[in-house]
Amino acid sequence: MTVRGQMVRFALVGVVNTGTYYACYLVLLTWLPYVAAHVVAFLLSMTGSFFLNSRFTYRTRPTWRKFLLFPLTNAANFTITTSGVYLLVDVLHFSSRYAPLIAAFAAIPITFVVSRTIMLRPEPVPARPS
Numbered sequence: 001m002t003v004r005g006q007m008v009r010f011a012l013v014g015v016v017n018t019g020t021y022y023a024c025y026l027v028l029l030t031w032l033p034y035v036a037a038h039v040v041a042f043l044l045s046m047t048g049s050f051f052l053n054s055r056f057t058y059r060t061r062p063t064w065r066k067f068l069l070f071p072l073t074n075a076a077n078f079t080i081t082t083s084g085v086y087l088l089v090d091v092l093h094f095s096s097r098y099a100p101l102i103a104a105f106a107a108i109p110i111t112f113v114v115s116r117t118i119m120l121r122p123e124p125v126p127a128r129p130s
Contacts, residue, residue, distance in 0.1 A: 001059060003116075009057040010112050013049060018104060021045035025100055034096040038085055046074050058119040066119060073115040077107040 001009075024041035032040065050070045054062040084103025088094040094102070 006057055006116065007112065010053065010115070013052040013057055014108060016052065017045050017049045018101070020048055021104075022101065026097070029096070034085070034089065034099075035082070038082065038100060042074075042078060042081070046071065049074075053115060053119060058116070060119055063123065065123065066121075069118045069121075070115075073111055073118055076114065077104075077111040080107040080110070 021041050021044075024044050025037050028037035028040050050067055051062055054060050054066065060066070081100065081103040084106060085096075085099045088099035088102060089096045
């Protein structure tokens with residue numbers, strides 16, 4: 001599959017992932033502070049994103065190694081979106097209901113590059129005993 005095809009699939013997974021995140025965020029926001037709701041919703045949607053990107057975007061087999069490395073793909077995303085949510089809500093006084101959607105757009109290109117690097121990285125070959 002071409003990089004362009006992967007970008008399109010990544011964008012589609014991103015739409016699904018954003019919808020999942022936002023639905024979880026709104027539900028959690030009913031009994032958690034907005035930052036806690038953001039963190040929990042982010043972790044839940046990241047798990048779904050791993051499996052969708054593994055199978056649909058990159059057509060690779062999900063492995064524990066990739067699953068454990070996958071959070072690195074979202075480290076920049078998490079930092080950018082969490083900082084963005086805080087900035088938009090506490091500094092610029094945006095609604096906590098819409099701030100996560102606005103903050104998410106800035107992190108998309110970085111997340112794609114890191115995600116592609118991890119998901120398409122070859123698995124290490126175990127050494128044969130001598």
